[in-house]
Amino acid sequence: MRGAASPTERRRPALFRKDGLKMKGPQAQSARKLPNAWKVRSRFIALFTLPTFVLFAVFVLLPIVQGLYYSFFQWSGLSKDMQFIGFDNYVKLFHDPIAWRALGNDLKIALIRLAFTLILSLGTALILTRCRVPGNRFYRNVLFFPVMLSVVVICTIWMLLVNPSIGVVTRILSFFGIASPDAGWLGDYRTALYTTIPPAVWCSVGFYMIIFISAIESIPAELFESAKIDGVSHWSEMWDIVLPLLRPQINFCVIYVVISSMNGSYLFVKLLTDGGPNSSSQVLGTYMSLNGFNYHQFGYATAVAMLILAATLVLSTVLNRIFRSDAYEF
Amino acid sequence: MKHQGTLKKGRVSVFGTLFMILCAALVILPLVWVLLTSFKSNQDFYMNVWGLPKKWMWENYARAWKRGSIGTTAVNSVIVTACSLALGLVCSTTTAYVLARFRFRLRGLLRGIYIAAIMVPSIISLIPQYFLLMNLKLLDSRLGLILIYGLSSVPFATFVLYGFFQTLPHEIEEAAMIDGAGYIKTFGKIMLPLAQPGIVTVLVINFIDFWNEYYKAMTYISTPGKMTIPVGLVVFAQQSQFRVDWGALMASNIILVIPAIVVYCLFQGSIQKGLTAGAVKG
Numbered sequence: 001m002r003g004a005a006s007p008t009e010r011r012r013p014a015l016f017r018k019d020g021l022k023m024k025g026p027q028a029q030s031a032r033k034l035p036n037a038w039k040v041r042s043r044f045i046a047l048f049t050l051p052t053f054v055l056f057a058v059f060v061l062l063p064i065v066q067g068l069y070y071s072f073f074q075w076s077g078l079s080k081d082m083q084f085i086g087f088d089n090y091v092k093l094f095h096d097p098i099a100w101r102a103l104g105n106d107l108k109i110a111l112i113r114l115a116f117t118l119i120l121s122l123g124t125a126l127i128l129t130r131c132r133v134p135g136n137r138f139y140r141n142v143l144f145f146p147v148m149l150s151v152v153v154i155c156t157i158w159m160l161l162v163n164p165s166i167g168v169v170t171r172i173l174s175f176f177g178i179a180s181p182d183a184g185w186l187g188d189y190r191t192a193l194y195t196t197i198p199p200a201v202w203c204s205v206g207f208y209m210i211i212f213i214s215a216i217e218s219i220p221a222e223l224f225e226s227a228k229i230d231g232v233s234h235w236s237e238m239w240d241i242v243l244p245l246l247r248p249q250i251n252f253c254v255i256y257v258v259i260s261s262m263n264g265s266y267l268f269v270k271l272l273t274d275g276g277p278n279s280s281s282q283v284l285g286t287y288m289s290l291n292g293f294n295y296h297q298f299g300y301a302t303a304v305a306m307l308i309l310a311a312t313l314v315l316s317t318v319l320n321r322i323f324r325s326d327a328y329e330f
Numbered sequence: 331m332k333h334q335g336t337l338k339k340g341r342v343s344v345f346g347t348l349f350m351i352l353c354a355a356l357v358i359l360p361l362v363w364v365l366l367t368s369f370k371s372n373q374d375f376y377m378n379v380w381g382l383p384k385k386w387m388w389e390n391y392a393r394a395w396k397r398g399s400i401g402t403t404a405v406n407s408v409i410v411t412a413c414s415l416a417l418g419l420v421c422s423t424t425t426a427y428v429l430a431r432f433r434f435r436l437r438g439l440l441r442g443i444y445i446a447a448i449m450v451p452s453i454i455s456l457i458p459q460y461f462l463l464m465n466l467k468l469l470d471s472r473l474g475l476i477l478i479y480g481l482s483s484v485p486f487a488t489f490v491l492y493g494f495f496q497t498l499p500h501e502i503e504e505a506a507m508i509d510g511a512g513y514i515k516t517f518g519k520i521m522l523p524l525a526q527p528g529i530v531t532v533l534v535i536n537f538i539d540f541w542n543e544y545y546k547a548m549t550y551i552s553t554p555g556k557m558t559i560p561v562g563l564v565v566f567a568q569q570s571q572f573r574v575d576w577g578a579l580m581a582s583n584i585i586l587v588i589p590a591i592v593v594y595c596l597f598q599g600s601i602q603k604g605l606t607a608g609a610v611k612g
Contacts (some may be wrong), residue, residue: 063458131343
């Protein structure tokens with residue numbers, strides 16, 4: 001057959017190509033012999049993509065469009081009675097201090113999570129690759145494990161750890177002179193929001209650590225060897241060699257932590273504080289379901305949902321612009 | 331090219347070792363504490379919160395299974411997770427295969443839609459999906475949850491498998507076609523087995539998602555007999571707000587975690603590789 005084709009050239013069987021019938025070769029000949037070969041091919045493509053797409057459109061795409069549609073109505077969700085009010089929900093959203101606070105809280109959580117996750121995952125990855133630590137594998141597996149855990153379990157544990165009367169974290173902190181608020185760390189309006197962050201960091205550090213480790217391990221040994229010959233110190237090796245080479249992974253980490261925090265911090269907030277006390281730890285996700293399922297203002301709730309979508313898209317675009325980078329080639 | 335891998339020679343780093351021990355302790359100790367608490371009686375729990383159980387109360391697990399109705403929810407969770415995995419897998423392997431191996435007119439559009447859908451946060455469809463399920467009479471049913479879980483997983487799973495199918499050599503497919511195998515046979519008998527590592531990755535990622543998901547399940551399911559474990563646990567914790575049965579509550583937590591541990595032990599390598607490889611190119 002076409003034995004001389006270079007390995008980089010993309011080769012496809014004739015029937016898999018748009019111009020398959022014009023192809024030379026055994027497949028094309030057999031295709032020409034069968035007049036309905038194209039029909040069979042088209043039917044196969046339809047069979048494999050259409051049912052999935054229809055279901056996907058109904059259960060995933062349609063709801064997104066519907067969300068946008070609902071946001072222009074005043075609707076209790078209890079009856080079919082929907083009143084078109086144009087952009088009123090968005091105007092209300094714009095003047096709603098709690099919505100702004102929720103957005104601010106989302107951003108605060110994202111930033112704090114980013115700082116801690118980045119430092120801890122990079123730190124552990126560097127230690128596990130550039131320092132000699134006995135039981136290396138063990139630490140990798142242990143630190144990665146929380147990624148598998150349910151938010152429900154993580155939050156149950158954390159709630160007990162910061163419990164004002166029995167929590168061990170509370171006790172350790174008070175041992176160092178940091179007294180817990182009377183209502184506990186989760187019950188005080190000044191600390192509630194920040195107390196929802198540690199469990200989120202706890203369960204995601206391992207994920208980014210593994211990403212960094214595999215990136216560091218793919219750095220050619222020659223680089224480190226020549227650095228060693230040149231007498232480069234440990235710190236300079238880290239700052240001038242490893243970290244610049246990790247740019248793509250660090251960029252990914254920044255974008256991914258921020259976006260997944262924007263789209264996931266409500267899972268922790270819902271269980272730990274449910275937005276309270278007095279809406280001090282409200283985030284957009286919890287505020288949306290509060291307006292919908294508790295206040296029965298589904299139009300307004302979907303407007304909040306659209307704010308989440310807009311914030312996510314804007315943030316990911318901005319972050320992509322800032323952190324777009326060229327990977328170094330070895 | 332020689333790669334550095336992990337440092338094997340040289341002095342043991344004292345600071346590094348101590349720091350890693352601290353980190354590992356921060357991960358392990360809370361979990362060990364839950365395990366210990368799950369064997370304590372309530373009195374034992376209050377008297378000695380952080381110590382070993384005085385008497386190992388295995389009946390906590392029996393109580394959690396029956397009274398905390400974790401048994402029913404566990405069965406529901408298994409059904410929902412298994413069916414969602416199957417649905418998601420069937421949908422994503424077929425779509426990914428066709429997108430990766432065939433050129434046809436709407437291919438670009440279809441691929442674009444699935445890739446764009448990865449970016450959309452799932453929470454924004456919480457409310458519209460609620461009313462969709464209501465209109466389809468699927469609210470408060472396991473089937474509704476399965477459809478939502480399974481189909482929501484399609485974009486990302488398709489994305490991962492698409493990359494996988496693209497790397498497979500075309501000669502095998504060609505040979506199968508020449509040997510007279512039809513499209514479906516080529517797909518089922520030849521391409522699917524070759525894509526197995528990708529399929530394992532997708533299954534594991536989806537398993538973690540489906541098994542642990544609680545927000546949508548909590549919103550869509552209201553009958554206790556149809557709840558999944560995470561929801562059952564939240565309800566259990568809320569019900570017992572004033573007189574908490576700590577032993578049974580922690581036992582339920584352990585029951586929820588066990589499958590995750592089993593899956594982790596079985597697929598450790600492919601989980602770490604799969605979860606991170608899909609994320610980073612380079």
